[in-house]
Amino acid sequence: MAHYKAPDHKREQFRRYLEKAGVVDSLTSVLVALYEQPEKPNNALEFVKQHLGTPGLNAADTEALQEEVMDLRQRCARLEEENQDLKARLEPLEPPEEEAPPAE
Structure with missing residues (x-):
């Protein structure tokens, strides 16, 4: 059983790290902006890159x-x-x- 707990612990640490660094909030806001687009862009990845880059x-x-x-x-x-x-x-x-x- 200890074998399964180690990856979960590392995953949880990584998730907290991303939250603390603001990555989760940034990704969430970009994905929400993409979701709210009335006409979805042809290249969703480019949309994300543009909105995650320098404002x-x-x-x-x-x-x-x-x-x-x-x-x-x-x-x-x-x-x-x-x-x-x-x-x-x-x-x-x-x-x-x-x-x-x-x-x-």
Whole structure:
């Protein structure tokens, strides 16, 4: 019998965790909103994704943000390359490092 109680205990812990984190309330409100739609959307999963995501953030916003991330990554890569180039050009101009005097 103890074998059957362990999974139930874990399941109950997980359920409390989801409730405490607000996941159950969020899912419930989204499903209620879907239920109350006079015309059900063709893609229920997309409806849930849109309503669970960041409020006010739509697919166009997400796409714009993804493009901005790509642009910033490319810019960062170019700047890192430029930085390496400038360091390489500066290296011959730097005075040689003096060796520290031996400890007495």
